[in-house]
Amino acid sequence: MPRKIHINKYQGNTVYSVHVEDSFGQEHHLGYYNKLTPEIMSEIEADAEMLWQNEVKNEPSSMDKAIAAMIKADKTYFTDDRGNHRDGLD
DSSP states (O other): OOOOOEEETTTOOEEEEEEEEEETTTTEEEEESSOOOOHHHHHHHHHHHHHHHHHHOOOOHHHHHEEEEEEEHHHHBBBBBSBBBOOOOO
Protein backbone atom coordinates (compact mmCIF):
# COMPACT_ATOMS: atom_id res chain seq x y z
CA MET A 1 0.00 0.00 0.00
CA PRO A 2 1.21 3.50 -0.65
CA ARG A 3 2.27 5.84 2.10
CA LYS A 4 -0.02 8.85 2.44
CA ILE A 5 -0.61 11.94 4.54
CA HIS A 6 -4.32 12.67 5.08
CA ILE A 7 -5.34 16.19 6.10
CA ASN A 8 -9.05 16.60 6.81
CA LYS A 9 -11.14 19.54 7.91
CA TYR A 10 -14.70 18.53 8.54
CA GLN A 11 -17.52 20.97 7.87
CA GLY A 12 -18.09 23.22 10.85
CA ASN A 13 -14.72 22.43 12.47
CA THR A 14 -12.02 25.03 12.95
CA VAL A 15 -9.09 22.60 13.03
CA TYR A 16 -7.37 20.26 10.60
CA SER A 17 -6.90 16.61 11.57
CA VAL A 18 -3.69 15.00 10.27
CA HIS A 19 -3.26 11.23 9.81
CA VAL A 20 -0.36 9.35 8.24
CA GLU A 21 -0.90 6.01 6.51
CA ASP A 22 2.03 3.59 6.39
CA SER A 23 2.78 0.85 3.87
CA PHE A 24 0.81 -1.69 5.96
CA GLY A 25 -2.36 0.43 5.72
CA GLN A 26 -2.23 1.43 9.40
CA GLU A 27 -3.19 5.00 10.27
CA HIS A 28 -1.30 7.11 12.80
CA HIS A 29 -2.82 10.36 14.08
CA LEU A 30 -0.33 13.23 14.21
CA GLY A 31 -2.60 15.81 15.78
CA TYR A 32 -4.89 18.76 15.22
CA TYR A 33 -3.77 22.07 13.73
CA ASN A 34 -5.53 25.44 13.57
CA LYS A 35 -3.51 26.65 10.59
CA LEU A 36 -1.36 24.90 8.02
CA THR A 37 1.60 27.22 7.58
CA PRO A 38 4.68 26.15 5.60
CA GLU A 39 6.53 25.55 8.90
CA ILE A 40 3.77 23.26 10.17
CA MET A 41 3.62 21.41 6.84
CA SER A 42 7.38 20.74 6.97
CA GLU A 43 6.94 19.50 10.57
CA ILE A 44 4.14 17.15 9.44
CA GLU A 45 6.30 15.85 6.59
CA ALA A 46 9.23 15.27 8.97
CA ASP A 47 6.99 13.38 11.42
CA ALA A 48 5.59 11.29 8.57
CA GLU A 49 9.09 10.43 7.34
CA MET A 50 10.04 9.38 10.89
CA LEU A 51 7.01 7.07 11.07
CA TRP A 52 7.72 5.60 7.64
CA GLN A 53 11.36 4.90 8.49
CA ASN A 54 10.39 3.07 11.70
CA GLU A 55 7.13 1.40 10.66
CA VAL A 56 6.22 -1.96 12.12
CA LYS A 57 3.16 -4.03 11.34
CA ASN A 58 0.98 -4.21 14.44
CA GLU A 59 -0.37 -7.68 15.06
CA PRO A 60 -3.82 -7.98 16.64
CA SER A 61 -3.67 -8.48 20.39
CA SER A 62 -5.25 -11.45 22.11
CA MET A 63 -8.12 -9.18 23.21
CA ASP A 64 -8.73 -8.13 19.58
CA LYS A 65 -8.78 -11.77 18.50
CA ALA A 66 -11.17 -12.72 21.32
CA ILE A 67 -13.61 -9.93 20.43
CA ALA A 68 -13.51 -10.91 16.74
CA ALA A 69 -14.22 -14.54 17.67
CA MET A 70 -17.19 -13.48 19.85
CA ILE A 71 -18.64 -11.36 17.04
CA LYS A 72 -18.26 -14.25 14.60
CA ALA A 73 -19.92 -16.66 17.05
CA ASP A 74 -22.77 -14.20 17.63
CA LYS A 75 -23.43 -13.93 13.91
CA THR A 76 -23.14 -17.70 13.43
CA TYR A 77 -25.37 -18.90 16.28
CA PHE A 78 -27.95 -16.11 16.42
CA THR A 79 -28.76 -15.70 12.72
CA ASP A 80 -31.74 -17.58 11.35
CA ASP A 81 -31.99 -19.21 7.93
CA ARG A 82 -33.31 -15.97 6.38
CA GLY A 83 -30.31 -13.94 7.57
CA ASN A 84 -32.11 -12.17 10.42
CA HIS A 85 -30.04 -11.60 13.54
CA ARG A 86 -31.96 -12.77 16.63
CA ASP A 87 -30.12 -12.69 19.94
CA GLY A 88 -33.05 -11.86 22.20
CA LEU A 89 -31.72 -8.38 22.96
CA ASP A 90 -33.89 -6.53 20.44
